[in-house]
Amino acid sequence: MKLIWKFNLVLLGIFALGFLVAGYVSYKALQANAREEVLQNARLMMEAALATRNYTATQVKPLLDTQMQYKFLPQTVPAYAATEQFNDLRKKHPDYSYKEATLNPTNPRDRASDWEADVVNVFRTTATTAEIVGERDTPTGRSLYLSRPIQIKNAACLPCHTTVDAAPKTMIDLYGPANGFGWKMEEIIGAQIVSVPMAVPIERANKTFTAFMGSLAAVFVAIFVLLNVMLYTMVIRRVTNLAGIADQVSLGKFDAGEFKTKSHDEIGVLTEAMGRMKASLVQAMKMLEG
Amino acid sequence: MTCWRDWLPISLWLFAGAGQAAVDAGVITLADGDSRLLRGATWYKLAPGVGLQDADILTGGARSQVQVEFTGGTLASFAGEGALMINVAKDGALALTLTAGALKVAVKGPPVRVRTTQFEASVADGIVVMRADGGELFVEAGSAKLSDASGAREAKRGEYWVKSAAGFATKPLAPKPFVESLPRNFLDPLPVLAPGLKSRAVPAVDRDITFAEAEPWLARDRAAFEKRFASRLRDPAFRKAVEPVVARYPSWDRMLHPEKYQPKQPQASQ
Numbered sequence: 001m002k003l004i005w006k007f008n009l010v011l012l013g014i015f016a017l018g019f020l021v022a023g024y025v026s027y028k029a030l031q032a033n034a035r036e037e038v039l040q041n042a043r044l045m046m047e048a049a050l051a052t053r054n055y056t057a058t059q060v061k062p063l064l065d066t067q068m069q070y071k072f073l074p075q076t077v078p079a080y081a082a083t084e085q086f087n088d089l090r091k092k093h094p095d096y097s098y099k100e101a102t103l104n105p106t107n108p109r110d111r112a113s114d115w116e117a118d119v120v121n122v123f124r125t126t127a128t129t130a131e132i133v134g135e136r137d138t139p140t141g142r143s144l145y146l147s148r149p150i151q152i153k154n155a156a157c158l159p160c161h162t163t164v165d166a167a168p169k170t171m172i173d174l175y176g177p178a179n180g181f182g183w184k185m186e187e188i189i190g191a192q193i194v195s196v197p198m199a200v201p202i203e204r205a206n207k208t209f210t211a212f213m214g215s216l217a218a219v220f221v222a223i224f225v226l227l228n229v230m231l232y233t234m235v236i237r238r239v240t241n242l243a244g245i246a247d248q249v250s251l252g253k254f255d256a257g258e259f260k261t262k263s264h265d266e267i268g269v270l271t272e273a274m275g276r277m278k279a280s281l282v283q284a285m286k287m288l289e290g
Numbered sequence: 291m292t293c294w295r296d297w298l299p300i301s302l303w304l305f306a307g308a309g310q311a312a313v314d315a316g317v318i319t320l321a322d323g324d325s326r327l328l329r330g331a332t333w334y335k336l337a338p339g340v341g342l343q344d345a346d347i348l349t350g351g352a353r354s355q356v357q358v359e360f361t362g363g364t365l366a367s368f369a370g371e372g373a374l375m376i377n378v379a380k381d382g383a384l385a386l387t388l389t390a391g392a393l394k395v396a397v398k399g400p401p402v403r404v405r406t407t408q409f410e411a412s413v414a415d416g417i418v419v420m421r422a423d424g425g426e427l428f429v430e431a432g433s434a435k436l437s438d439a440s441g442a443r444e445a446k447r448g449e450y451w452v453k454s455a456a457g458f459a460t461k462p463l464a465p466k467p468f469v470e471s472l473p474r475n476f477l478d479p480l481p482v483l484a485p486g487l488k489s490r491a492v493p494a495v496d497r498d499i500t501f502a503e504a505e506p507w508l509a510r511d512r513a514a515f516e517k518r519f520a521s522r523l524r525d526p527a528f529r530k531a532v533e534p535v536v537a538r539y540p541s542w543d544r545m546l547h548p549e550k551y552q553p554k555q556p557q558a559s560q
Contacts, residue, residue: 067477069430069448070469169448169463 034201042146053078072170095197102190106180123149314341316360319483323354339491363398425453501531
Protein backbone atom coordinates (compact mmCIF):
# COMPACT_ATOMS: atom_id res chain seq x y z
CA MET A 1 0.00 0.00 0.00
CA LYS A 2 1.35 3.42 -0.84
CA LEU A 3 2.51 5.71 1.88
CA ILE A 4 -0.17 8.31 1.19
CA TRP A 5 -2.93 5.75 1.62
CA LYS A 6 -1.47 4.55 4.87
CA PHE A 7 -1.19 8.12 5.99
CA ASN A 8 -4.75 8.92 4.95
CA LEU A 9 -6.14 5.84 6.65
CA VAL A 10 -4.48 6.74 9.92
CA LEU A 11 -5.54 10.35 9.53
CA LEU A 12 -9.13 9.39 8.82
CA GLY A 13 -9.15 7.13 11.83
CA ILE A 14 -7.85 9.87 14.09
CA PHE A 15 -10.30 12.41 12.64
CA ALA A 16 -13.23 10.03 13.05
CA LEU A 17 -12.39 9.31 16.66
CA GLY A 18 -11.92 12.98 17.44
CA PHE A 19 -15.14 13.81 15.61
CA LEU A 20 -17.08 11.28 17.61
CA VAL A 21 -15.61 12.33 20.95
CA ALA A 22 -16.16 16.01 20.21
CA GLY A 23 -19.68 15.27 19.02
CA TYR A 24 -20.58 13.32 22.10
CA VAL A 25 -19.17 15.86 24.53
CA SER A 26 -20.67 18.86 22.75
CA TYR A 27 -24.05 17.18 22.38
CA LYS A 28 -24.24 16.35 26.05
CA ALA A 29 -23.16 19.83 27.04
CA LEU A 30 -25.66 21.53 24.74
CA GLN A 31 -28.53 19.31 25.83
CA ALA A 32 -27.70 19.92 29.49
CA ASN A 33 -27.56 23.68 28.88
CA ALA A 34 -30.90 23.56 27.08
CA ARG A 35 -32.52 21.67 29.92
CA GLU A 36 -31.06 24.05 32.46
CA GLU A 37 -32.36 27.01 30.47
CA VAL A 38 -35.83 25.47 30.41
CA LEU A 39 -35.65 24.73 34.12
CA GLN A 40 -34.66 28.33 34.91
CA ASN A 41 -37.61 29.54 32.87
CA ALA A 42 -39.87 27.22 34.82
CA ARG A 43 -38.50 28.46 38.13
CA LEU A 44 -39.04 32.06 37.08
CA MET A 45 -42.62 31.30 36.14
CA MET A 46 -43.20 29.52 39.40
CA GLU A 47 -41.94 32.55 41.30
CA ALA A 48 -44.21 34.80 39.20
CA ALA A 49 -47.18 32.62 40.13
CA LEU A 50 -46.27 32.80 43.80
CA ALA A 51 -46.00 36.57 43.55
CA THR A 52 -49.46 36.76 42.01
CA ARG A 53 -50.84 34.60 44.81
CA ASN A 54 -49.29 36.82 47.43
CA TYR A 55 -50.50 40.03 45.79
CA THR A 56 -54.01 38.66 45.55
CA ALA A 57 -54.10 37.53 49.15
CA THR A 58 -52.63 40.68 50.66
CA GLN A 59 -53.89 43.46 48.41
CA VAL A 60 -56.83 42.37 46.30
CA LYS A 61 -58.87 40.18 48.64
CA PRO A 62 -59.17 42.76 51.45
CA LEU A 63 -60.64 45.28 49.00
CA LEU A 64 -63.35 42.90 47.88
CA ASP A 65 -64.44 41.50 51.24
CA THR A 66 -67.69 43.50 51.16
CA GLN A 67 -68.57 42.48 47.63
CA MET A 68 -68.02 38.87 48.66
CA GLN A 69 -71.02 39.20 50.95
CA TYR A 70 -73.19 39.54 47.85
CA LYS A 71 -71.40 37.41 45.29
CA PHE A 72 -68.43 35.11 45.47
CA LEU A 73 -65.57 36.56 43.49
CA PRO A 74 -63.09 33.88 42.46
CA GLN A 75 -60.69 36.71 41.67
CA THR A 76 -60.03 36.89 45.41
CA VAL A 77 -58.71 33.33 45.47
CA PRO A 78 -54.91 33.33 45.06
CA ALA A 79 -54.90 30.06 43.11
CA TYR A 80 -57.51 31.39 40.68
CA ALA A 81 -55.59 34.63 40.20
CA ALA A 82 -52.32 32.84 39.44
CA THR A 83 -54.01 30.42 37.05
CA GLU A 84 -55.89 33.16 35.22
CA GLN A 85 -52.74 35.21 34.83
CA PHE A 86 -51.06 32.24 33.21
CA ASN A 87 -54.07 31.55 31.01
CA ASP A 88 -53.65 35.05 29.64
CA LEU A 89 -50.01 34.27 28.90
CA ARG A 90 -51.07 31.07 27.19
CA LYS A 91 -53.02 32.97 24.57
CA LYS A 92 -49.68 33.88 23.01
CA HIS A 93 -47.63 30.97 24.34
CA PRO A 94 -49.96 27.96 24.40
CA ASP A 95 -47.19 25.48 25.19
CA TYR A 96 -46.66 26.98 28.65
CA SER A 97 -49.02 26.08 31.45
CA TYR A 98 -49.56 26.57 35.15
CA LYS A 99 -51.91 24.57 37.24
CA GLU A 100 -52.59 24.19 40.94
CA ALA A 101 -53.41 20.53 40.57
CA THR A 102 -55.49 19.46 43.54
CA LEU A 103 -56.82 16.06 44.53
CA ASN A 104 -60.05 17.51 45.98
CA PRO A 105 -60.50 20.98 44.49
CA THR A 106 -63.32 23.46 44.91
CA ASN A 107 -63.06 24.51 41.28
CA PRO A 108 -63.31 21.41 39.07
CA ARG A 109 -60.81 22.77 36.58
CA ASP A 110 -58.11 22.37 39.24
CA ARG A 111 -58.67 18.64 39.61
CA ALA A 112 -55.38 16.76 39.15
CA SER A 113 -55.05 14.55 36.09
CA ASP A 114 -53.48 11.10 36.35
CA TRP A 115 -49.85 12.12 36.09
CA GLU A 116 -50.44 15.19 38.22
CA ALA A 117 -52.05 13.05 40.92
CA ASP A 118 -48.92 10.88 40.88
CA VAL A 119 -46.79 13.95 41.50
CA VAL A 120 -49.06 15.10 44.32
CA ASN A 121 -48.93 11.69 45.93
CA VAL A 122 -45.12 11.73 45.87
CA PHE A 123 -45.25 14.98 47.83
CA ARG A 124 -47.83 13.53 50.23
CA THR A 125 -45.83 10.39 50.90
CA THR A 126 -42.40 12.04 51.21
CA ALA A 127 -43.00 15.25 53.09
CA THR A 128 -39.39 16.38 52.76
CA THR A 129 -39.61 16.63 48.97
CA ALA A 130 -39.52 20.32 48.15
CA GLU A 131 -39.56 20.13 44.39
CA ILE A 132 -40.01 17.61 41.61
CA VAL A 133 -38.64 18.16 38.11
CA GLY A 134 -39.59 15.85 35.29
CA GLU A 135 -40.11 15.57 31.57
CA ARG A 136 -43.03 14.26 29.66
CA ASP A 137 -44.19 13.98 26.10
CA THR A 138 -47.11 16.09 25.05
CA PRO A 139 -48.94 16.47 21.74
CA THR A 140 -46.84 19.58 21.10
CA GLY A 141 -43.54 17.97 22.00
CA ARG A 142 -41.31 17.32 24.96
CA SER A 143 -42.23 19.34 28.05
CA LEU A 144 -40.42 19.91 31.31
CA TYR A 145 -42.48 20.30 34.46
CA LEU A 146 -41.49 21.86 37.75
CA SER A 147 -43.74 21.16 40.70
CA ARG A 148 -43.90 22.24 44.32
CA PRO A 149 -46.32 21.03 46.99
CA ILE A 150 -49.35 23.04 48.10
CA GLN A 151 -49.54 22.59 51.84
CA ILE A 152 -52.14 24.17 54.12
CA LYS A 153 -50.09 26.26 56.51
CA ASN A 154 -52.42 29.21 57.01
CA ALA A 155 -55.56 28.72 59.08
CA ALA A 156 -57.21 31.49 57.03
CA CYS A 157 -57.56 28.95 54.21
CA LEU A 158 -59.68 26.58 56.22
CA PRO A 159 -63.03 28.43 56.60
CA CYS A 160 -63.68 27.80 52.90
CA HIS A 161 -62.39 24.25 52.90
CA THR A 162 -63.34 22.42 56.09
CA THR A 163 -67.11 21.98 56.13
CA VAL A 164 -69.99 23.20 54.02
CA ASP A 165 -71.59 24.88 57.01
CA ALA A 166 -68.49 26.95 57.75
CA ALA A 167 -67.95 28.04 54.15
CA PRO A 168 -69.32 31.33 52.75
CA LYS A 169 -72.80 30.86 51.33
CA THR A 170 -71.83 32.77 48.22
CA MET A 171 -69.04 30.26 47.55
CA ILE A 172 -71.43 27.32 47.98
CA ASP A 173 -73.83 29.06 45.62
CA LEU A 174 -71.14 29.21 42.93
CA TYR A 175 -69.31 25.90 43.36
CA GLY A 176 -71.79 23.68 45.15
CA PRO A 177 -71.37 21.70 48.37
CA ALA A 178 -69.63 18.63 46.99
CA ASN A 179 -66.08 19.72 46.26
CA GLY A 180 -63.12 21.14 48.10
CA PHE A 181 -63.98 20.32 51.69
CA GLY A 182 -62.33 18.25 54.38
CA TRP A 183 -58.94 19.93 54.10
CA LYS A 184 -56.77 19.95 57.21
CA MET A 185 -53.87 22.02 58.53
CA GLU A 186 -50.46 20.86 57.28
CA GLU A 187 -52.10 18.62 54.71
CA ILE A 188 -50.59 18.57 51.22
CA ILE A 189 -53.66 18.99 49.09
CA GLY A 190 -52.09 19.49 45.70
CA ALA A 191 -49.13 20.76 43.75
CA GLN A 192 -48.22 23.83 41.79
CA ILE A 193 -47.10 22.58 38.39
CA VAL A 194 -45.43 24.73 35.77
CA SER A 195 -44.96 23.11 32.38
CA VAL A 196 -42.51 24.63 29.94
CA PRO A 197 -41.94 23.37 26.38
CA MET A 198 -38.49 22.00 25.69
CA ALA A 199 -38.85 22.09 21.92
CA VAL A 200 -37.37 25.52 21.30
CA PRO A 201 -34.28 25.25 23.50
CA ILE A 202 -33.71 21.66 22.34
CA GLU A 203 -34.07 22.73 18.75
CA ARG A 204 -31.68 25.57 19.36
CA ALA A 205 -29.23 23.15 20.99
CA ASN A 206 -29.56 20.77 18.06
CA LYS A 207 -28.99 23.58 15.59
CA THR A 208 -25.95 24.70 17.52
CA PHE A 209 -24.73 21.12 17.63
CA THR A 210 -25.25 20.70 13.90
CA ALA A 211 -23.46 23.94 13.16
CA PHE A 212 -20.61 23.02 15.45
CA MET A 213 -20.21 19.56 14.05
CA GLY A 214 -20.54 20.85 10.53
CA SER A 215 -17.83 23.39 11.05
CA LEU A 216 -15.67 20.79 12.77
CA ALA A 217 -16.15 18.46 9.83
CA ALA A 218 -15.29 21.26 7.42
CA VAL A 219 -12.13 21.97 9.38
CA PHE A 220 -11.24 18.30 9.39
CA VAL A 221 -11.79 18.04 5.65
CA ALA A 222 -9.69 21.12 5.01
CA ILE A 223 -6.92 19.80 7.21
CA PHE A 224 -7.16 16.44 5.48
CA VAL A 225 -6.83 17.98 2.05
CA LEU A 226 -4.03 20.32 3.07
CA LEU A 227 -2.10 17.53 4.76
CA ASN A 228 -2.43 15.41 1.66
CA VAL A 229 -1.21 18.22 -0.53
CA MET A 230 1.69 18.92 1.82
CA LEU A 231 2.55 15.25 2.11
CA TYR A 232 2.52 14.81 -1.63
CA THR A 233 4.54 17.91 -2.48
CA MET A 234 6.99 17.78 0.38
CA VAL A 235 7.51 14.02 0.74
CA ILE A 236 5.80 11.68 -1.70
CA ARG A 237 6.75 13.41 -4.93
CA ARG A 238 10.38 14.01 -3.89
CA VAL A 239 10.81 10.47 -2.54
CA THR A 240 9.23 9.05 -5.70
CA ASN A 241 11.65 11.09 -7.75
CA LEU A 242 14.58 9.92 -5.63
CA ALA A 243 13.39 6.34 -5.89
CA GLY A 244 13.13 6.59 -9.68
CA ILE A 245 16.65 7.92 -10.11
CA ALA A 246 18.05 5.42 -7.59
CA ASP A 247 16.28 2.65 -9.43
CA GLN A 248 17.85 3.73 -12.77
CA VAL A 249 21.27 4.06 -11.18
CA SER A 250 20.90 0.58 -9.70
CA LEU A 251 20.39 -0.71 -13.24
CA GLY A 252 23.61 0.93 -14.40
CA LYS A 253 22.03 3.97 -16.04
CA PHE A 254 24.19 6.55 -14.44
CA ASP A 255 22.79 9.29 -16.69
CA ALA A 256 19.20 8.81 -15.43
CA GLY A 257 19.31 12.00 -13.46
CA GLU A 258 21.03 13.95 -10.78
CA PHE A 259 20.38 13.84 -7.09
CA LYS A 260 19.96 17.60 -6.77
CA THR A 261 18.19 19.57 -4.08
CA LYS A 262 18.16 23.01 -2.57
CA SER A 263 16.40 21.82 0.51
CA HIS A 264 18.22 21.04 3.72
CA ASP A 265 15.44 19.02 5.31
CA GLU A 266 15.63 15.27 5.85
CA ILE A 267 14.81 14.48 2.23
CA GLY A 268 17.31 17.09 1.09
CA VAL A 269 19.98 15.39 3.22
CA LEU A 270 18.92 12.00 1.76
CA THR A 271 19.11 13.47 -1.75
CA GLU A 272 22.60 14.80 -1.14
CA ALA A 273 23.68 11.49 0.39
CA MET A 274 22.31 9.58 -2.56
CA GLY A 275 24.10 11.99 -4.88
CA ARG A 276 27.37 11.29 -3.11
CA MET A 277 26.57 7.57 -3.18
CA LYS A 278 25.98 7.76 -6.96
CA ALA A 279 29.23 9.69 -7.44
CA SER A 280 31.10 7.08 -5.37
CA LEU A 281 29.48 4.30 -7.36
CA VAL A 282 30.38 5.89 -10.69
CA GLN A 283 34.00 6.34 -9.58
CA ALA A 284 34.09 2.76 -8.31
CA MET A 285 32.76 1.46 -11.61
CA LYS A 286 35.35 3.49 -13.51
CA MET A 287 38.09 2.08 -11.29
CA LEU A 288 36.82 -1.42 -11.95
CA GLU A 289 36.74 -0.83 -15.70
CA GLY A 290 40.03 1.04 -15.60
CA MET B 291 -113.90 89.67 47.53
CA THR B 292 -111.91 88.58 50.54
CA CYS B 293 -110.61 90.97 53.15
CA TRP B 294 -106.94 91.08 54.25
CA ARG B 295 -108.14 89.90 57.66
CA ASP B 296 -109.24 86.69 56.03
CA TRP B 297 -105.59 85.96 55.25
CA LEU B 298 -104.55 86.43 58.89
CA PRO B 299 -104.79 82.77 59.85
CA ILE B 300 -102.78 81.88 56.79
CA SER B 301 -100.25 84.52 57.65
CA LEU B 302 -99.91 83.10 61.10
CA TRP B 303 -99.33 79.67 59.64
CA LEU B 304 -96.78 81.12 57.27
CA PHE B 305 -94.64 82.43 60.06
CA ALA B 306 -95.34 79.72 62.56
CA GLY B 307 -92.54 77.46 61.60
CA ALA B 308 -90.19 80.03 60.20
CA GLY B 309 -87.24 81.63 61.85
CA GLN B 310 -86.19 78.59 63.89
CA ALA B 311 -82.54 77.83 63.41
CA ALA B 312 -82.26 74.08 62.87
CA VAL B 313 -79.20 72.03 63.78
CA ASP B 314 -77.69 69.95 60.97
CA ALA B 315 -78.27 66.26 61.50
CA GLY B 316 -75.78 65.38 58.83
CA VAL B 317 -74.13 66.52 55.64
CA ILE B 318 -74.45 65.54 52.00
CA THR B 319 -71.14 64.11 50.83
CA LEU B 320 -72.20 62.87 47.41
CA ALA B 321 -74.99 64.10 45.11
CA ASP B 322 -75.19 62.64 41.61
CA GLY B 323 -77.91 62.75 39.01
CA ASP B 324 -81.16 64.64 39.43
CA SER B 325 -81.35 64.43 43.21
CA ARG B 326 -83.09 67.19 45.18
CA LEU B 327 -83.84 68.26 48.71
CA LEU B 328 -87.30 69.18 49.96
CA ARG B 329 -87.03 71.37 53.01
CA GLY B 330 -90.32 72.70 54.26
CA ALA B 331 -92.27 73.33 51.08
CA THR B 332 -89.30 74.31 48.92
CA TRP B 333 -87.16 72.30 46.59
CA TYR B 334 -83.42 72.86 46.83
CA LYS B 335 -80.61 71.72 44.60
CA LEU B 336 -78.22 69.33 46.22
CA ALA B 337 -74.46 69.60 46.37
CA PRO B 338 -71.78 68.05 48.56
CA GLY B 339 -71.48 70.02 51.77
CA VAL B 340 -75.19 70.82 52.16
CA GLY B 341 -76.33 70.21 55.72
CA LEU B 342 -79.42 68.13 56.41
CA GLN B 343 -82.02 68.91 59.04
CA ASP B 344 -84.90 67.17 60.70
CA ALA B 345 -87.81 66.52 58.31
CA ASP B 346 -85.68 67.02 55.21
CA ILE B 347 -86.70 64.85 52.29
CA LEU B 348 -84.24 63.64 49.66
CA THR B 349 -85.59 62.59 46.29
CA GLY B 350 -83.88 61.09 43.31
CA GLY B 351 -84.33 60.01 39.75
CA ALA B 352 -83.49 56.73 38.09
CA ARG B 353 -79.76 57.42 37.94
CA SER B 354 -79.33 59.54 41.00
CA GLN B 355 -77.33 58.78 44.09
CA VAL B 356 -76.99 60.68 47.34
CA GLN B 357 -74.75 59.88 50.28
CA VAL B 358 -75.24 61.37 53.71
CA GLU B 359 -72.92 61.28 56.68
CA PHE B 360 -74.80 61.85 59.92
CA THR B 361 -73.33 63.25 63.10
CA GLY B 362 -72.39 60.21 65.10
CA GLY B 363 -70.80 58.45 62.12
CA THR B 364 -73.74 56.71 60.45
CA LEU B 365 -73.51 56.65 56.66
CA ALA B 366 -76.47 56.35 54.33
CA SER B 367 -76.45 56.05 50.56
CA PHE B 368 -79.76 56.48 48.75
CA ALA B 369 -80.13 55.65 45.09
CA GLY B 370 -82.77 55.39 42.42
CA GLU B 371 -86.18 56.85 41.91
CA GLY B 372 -87.78 57.44 45.26
CA ALA B 373 -87.61 59.47 48.41
CA LEU B 374 -85.88 59.33 51.76
CA MET B 375 -87.18 61.34 54.69
CA ILE B 376 -84.88 62.11 57.57
CA ASN B 377 -86.20 62.56 61.08
CA VAL B 378 -84.06 63.37 64.06
CA ALA B 379 -85.66 63.19 67.48
CA LYS B 380 -84.78 65.56 70.29
CA ASP B 381 -82.63 62.85 71.83
CA GLY B 382 -80.72 62.55 68.56
CA ALA B 383 -82.27 59.26 67.50
CA LEU B 384 -82.27 58.99 63.76
CA ALA B 385 -85.18 57.62 61.75
CA LEU B 386 -85.21 57.26 57.99
CA THR B 387 -88.32 56.72 55.90
CA LEU B 388 -87.74 55.15 52.51
CA THR B 389 -90.70 55.40 50.15
CA ALA B 390 -89.00 53.91 47.08
CA GLY B 391 -85.51 53.32 45.79
CA ALA B 392 -82.49 51.58 47.33
CA LEU B 393 -80.79 52.44 50.57
CA LYS B 394 -77.59 51.29 52.19
CA VAL B 395 -77.06 52.28 55.80
CA ALA B 396 -73.88 51.71 57.78
CA VAL B 397 -74.88 52.43 61.35
CA LYS B 398 -72.40 53.62 63.90
CA GLY B 399 -73.46 54.62 67.35
CA PRO B 400 -77.11 54.81 68.38
CA PRO B 401 -79.53 52.50 66.57
CA VAL B 402 -81.18 53.83 63.45
CA ARG B 403 -84.73 53.04 62.44
CA VAL B 404 -85.48 52.66 58.78
CA ARG B 405 -89.11 52.55 57.74
CA THR B 406 -90.58 51.41 54.47
CA THR B 407 -94.20 50.95 53.57
CA GLN B 408 -93.91 47.27 54.46
CA PHE B 409 -91.71 47.00 57.52
CA GLU B 410 -89.41 48.79 59.91
CA ALA B 411 -85.80 47.84 60.50
CA SER B 412 -83.85 48.82 63.59
CA VAL B 413 -80.11 48.63 63.05
CA ALA B 414 -77.43 49.06 65.69
CA ASP B 415 -73.78 48.90 64.61
CA GLY B 416 -74.54 47.04 61.45
CA ILE B 417 -74.85 47.50 57.74
CA VAL B 418 -78.06 46.84 55.85
CA VAL B 419 -79.06 47.21 52.23
CA MET B 420 -82.69 47.50 51.30
CA ARG B 421 -84.99 48.04 48.38
CA ALA B 422 -88.30 49.62 49.34
CA ASP B 423 -90.12 48.60 46.17
CA GLY B 424 -89.63 44.88 46.72
CA GLY B 425 -89.73 44.96 50.50
CA GLU B 426 -86.22 43.49 50.52
CA LEU B 427 -83.45 43.74 53.06
CA PHE B 428 -79.98 42.21 53.26
CA VAL B 429 -77.83 42.31 56.36
CA GLU B 430 -74.28 42.87 55.22
CA ALA B 431 -72.85 43.16 58.71
CA GLY B 432 -74.10 43.06 62.28
CA SER B 433 -77.80 42.42 62.72
CA ALA B 434 -81.15 44.14 62.36
CA LYS B 435 -84.51 43.83 64.02
CA LEU B 436 -87.33 43.65 61.51
CA SER B 437 -90.83 44.43 62.64
CA ASP B 438 -94.25 44.77 61.14
CA ALA B 439 -97.79 44.33 62.34
CA SER B 440 -97.17 40.63 62.97
CA GLY B 441 -94.21 41.12 65.26
CA ALA B 442 -90.45 41.43 65.32
CA ARG B 443 -87.71 39.11 64.17
CA GLU B 444 -83.91 39.15 64.22
CA ALA B 445 -82.06 39.31 60.91
CA LYS B 446 -78.43 38.21 61.09
CA ARG B 447 -75.38 38.88 58.99
CA GLY B 448 -75.60 37.38 55.53
CA GLU B 449 -79.38 36.91 55.64
CA TYR B 450 -81.73 38.18 52.99
CA TRP B 451 -85.30 39.02 54.01
CA VAL B 452 -88.29 39.85 51.84
CA LYS B 453 -91.72 40.96 52.92
CA SER B 454 -94.68 39.92 50.84
CA ALA B 455 -98.42 39.60 51.34
CA ALA B 456 -97.72 36.23 52.94
CA GLY B 457 -95.33 37.72 55.44
CA PHE B 458 -91.55 37.63 55.89
CA ALA B 459 -89.38 35.07 54.14
CA THR B 460 -85.64 34.68 54.55
CA LYS B 461 -82.77 33.15 52.60
CA PRO B 462 -79.17 32.60 53.68
CA LEU B 463 -77.94 34.37 50.57
CA ALA B 464 -78.88 37.50 48.66
CA PRO B 465 -80.50 36.36 45.40
CA LYS B 466 -78.92 37.33 42.13
CA PRO B 467 -81.79 39.61 40.92
CA PHE B 468 -81.53 41.57 44.16
CA VAL B 469 -77.78 41.92 43.89
CA GLU B 470 -77.96 42.94 40.24
CA SER B 471 -80.61 45.58 40.99
CA LEU B 472 -78.36 47.37 43.46
CA PRO B 473 -76.08 50.24 42.45
CA ARG B 474 -72.56 48.94 41.89
CA ASN B 475 -71.09 50.91 44.76
CA PHE B 476 -73.55 49.34 47.23
CA LEU B 477 -71.44 46.21 46.99
CA ASP B 478 -68.43 48.05 48.43
CA PRO B 479 -67.98 49.76 51.80
CA LEU B 480 -69.48 53.26 51.88
CA PRO B 481 -66.62 55.75 51.80
CA VAL B 482 -66.22 58.40 54.50
CA LEU B 483 -66.03 61.68 52.58
CA ALA B 484 -67.02 64.36 55.10
CA PRO B 485 -63.49 65.06 56.35
CA GLY B 486 -62.52 65.94 52.80
CA LEU B 487 -65.21 68.60 52.38
CA LYS B 488 -63.64 72.02 52.39
CA SER B 489 -66.68 73.87 53.66
CA ARG B 490 -70.38 73.59 54.19
CA ALA B 491 -72.59 74.59 51.27
CA VAL B 492 -75.83 76.51 51.33
CA PRO B 493 -78.46 74.69 49.32
CA ALA B 494 -79.60 76.65 46.29
CA VAL B 495 -83.32 77.24 46.04
CA ASP B 496 -84.94 75.57 43.07
CA ARG B 497 -88.69 76.19 43.38
CA ASP B 498 -91.65 75.59 45.63
CA ILE B 499 -93.46 72.29 45.75
CA THR B 500 -96.52 71.86 43.55
CA PHE B 501 -99.72 70.30 44.74
CA ALA B 502 -99.17 67.25 42.50
CA GLU B 503 -95.82 66.66 44.20
CA ALA B 504 -97.28 67.27 47.65
CA GLU B 505 -100.25 64.93 47.28
CA PRO B 506 -98.36 61.65 47.90
CA TRP B 507 -96.89 63.05 51.13
CA LEU B 508 -100.27 64.35 52.21
CA ALA B 509 -101.69 60.89 51.64
CA ARG B 510 -98.92 59.39 53.78
CA ASP B 511 -99.34 61.70 56.78
CA ARG B 512 -102.07 64.23 56.22
CA ALA B 513 -101.84 66.17 59.47
CA ALA B 514 -98.07 66.65 59.44
CA PHE B 515 -97.87 67.61 55.80
CA GLU B 516 -100.90 69.87 55.87
CA LYS B 517 -98.99 71.86 58.45
CA ARG B 518 -95.76 71.61 56.48
CA PHE B 519 -97.15 72.69 53.13
CA ALA B 520 -99.69 75.24 54.43
CA SER B 521 -97.44 78.11 53.34
CA ARG B 522 -98.03 77.08 49.73
CA LEU B 523 -101.62 78.21 49.94
CA ARG B 524 -100.28 81.66 49.19
CA ASP B 525 -99.63 80.49 45.67
CA PRO B 526 -102.72 80.98 43.49
CA ALA B 527 -101.75 78.02 41.33
CA PHE B 528 -101.42 75.78 44.39
CA ARG B 529 -104.75 77.03 45.74
CA LYS B 530 -106.41 76.40 42.41
CA ALA B 531 -105.10 72.81 42.41
CA VAL B 532 -106.23 72.25 46.01
CA GLU B 533 -109.75 73.63 45.59
CA PRO B 534 -111.35 70.61 43.92
CA VAL B 535 -110.15 68.34 46.73
CA VAL B 536 -109.94 70.77 49.63
CA ALA B 537 -112.47 68.71 51.55
CA ARG B 538 -109.73 66.16 52.15
CA TYR B 539 -107.65 68.71 54.02
CA PRO B 540 -109.78 70.20 56.81
CA SER B 541 -107.18 72.64 58.08
CA TRP B 542 -106.68 74.06 54.62
CA ASP B 543 -110.38 74.21 54.04
CA ARG B 544 -110.66 76.26 57.22
CA MET B 545 -107.92 78.61 55.98
CA LEU B 546 -109.28 79.02 52.49
CA HIS B 547 -112.95 79.13 53.39
CA PRO B 548 -113.21 80.51 56.90
CA GLU B 549 -116.73 81.60 56.13
CA LYS B 550 -117.81 77.98 56.19
CA TYR B 551 -116.70 77.72 59.76
CA GLN B 552 -118.15 80.97 61.08
CA PRO B 553 -120.88 80.44 63.70
CA LYS B 554 -124.24 80.99 62.06
CA GLN B 555 -125.94 84.21 63.06
CA PRO B 556 -129.43 83.67 64.30
CA GLN B 557 -132.10 85.12 61.90
CA ALA B 558 -133.76 88.31 63.12
CA SER B 559 -137.47 87.70 64.17
CA GLN B 560 -140.14 89.81 62.44
